[in-house]
Amino acid sequence: MGLLHFTPGDTRVKICGLRTEADVDAAVLAGADAVGFVFYPPSPRAVTPKTVAQLIKRLPAGVDAVALLVNPTQAQVDEIRSTAPITLWQFHGDESAAECAQFAAGQPWIKAARIGPKFAFDEFSLQYQAADAFLLDALVEGYGGGGIPFDWQGIPQAWLSVNGPRVVLSGGLNAHNVGEAIARLHPCAVDISSGVEISKGVKDPALITQFIQAVRAADAKLSSP
Numbered sequence: 001m002g003l004l005h006f007t008p009g010d011t012r013v014k015i016c017g018l019r020t021e022a023d024v025d026a027a028v029l030a031g032a033d034a035v036g037f038v039f040y041p042p043s044p045r046a047v048t049p050k051t052v053a054q055l056i057k058r059l060p061a062g063v064d065a066v067a068l069l070v071n072p073t074q075a076q077v078d079e080i081r082s083t084a085p086i087t088l089w090q091f092h093g094d095e096s097a098a099e100c101a102q103f104a105a106g107q108p109w110i111k112a113a114r115i116g117p118k119f120a121f122d123e124f125s126l127q128y129q130a131a132d133a134f135l136l137d138a139l140v141e142g143y144g145g146g147g148i149p150f151d152w153q154g155i156p157q158a159w160l161s162v163n164g165p166r167v168v169l170s171g172g173l174n175a176h177n178v179g180e181a182i183a184r185l186h187p188c189a190v191d192i193s194s195g196v197e198i199s200k201g202v203k204d205p206a207l208i209t210q211f212i213q214a215v216r217a218a219d220a221k222l223s224s225p
Ligand SMILES: O=C(O)c1ccccc1NCC(=O)[C@H](O)[C@H](O)COP(=O)(O)O
Pocket: 016, 017, 036, 038, 040, 043, 044, 045, 068, 070, 092, 137, 143, 144, 145, 146, 147, 148, 170, 171, 172, 173, 191, 192, 193, 194, 195
């Protein structure tokens, strides 16, 4: 129920970059806790507020509708908010904490971090301490949706022990590596886009189902004695 209402052994799942009714239906049927809509025109996954307003009508109560933005203008955010009932905001660009809070206007928000070899974890979480969650993603050309994992071992254990309950792990996840990610990092949630696609922007219902089943299996393994 929702992306960020974390309880141990119940890793939440966000399926990102949905564009069609079939995409949304597949994610809901598979048990996604959140669905992400990319409002970044250069992306092949980009959608319009009007389209998202129709897609959100297919979501049952409790499934978060996440707006994904990259350095938006206030006008862009206002148009999205006035058109589609977004429940969670994800900022994937160079937005300041103050800008994120202003854009979110009291709703929960996630700040995405693009993790390179020298990423400053402590400085990041201090700067964005007001965020409801941190989405840790790979540093790829462009902004996201690169389908590449980052070095999970590079996350300081001390930082993870404090911030883990609000970490959304992202970047190159799939049904084959998500179990290891959950066992090692115990994130609040996991996020996926490329790993459930047959081509850029084209989601595959079977891959979505397989991914969520892999998450549930990993949680069950953690919970078993
Ligand atoms: O998905 C995109 O096209 C995208 C474009 C611009 C900024 C962010 C974008 N995606 C952000 C996400 O939350 C993705 O789910 C995340 O980067 C993971 O993607 P993937 O590695 O393909 O699973």
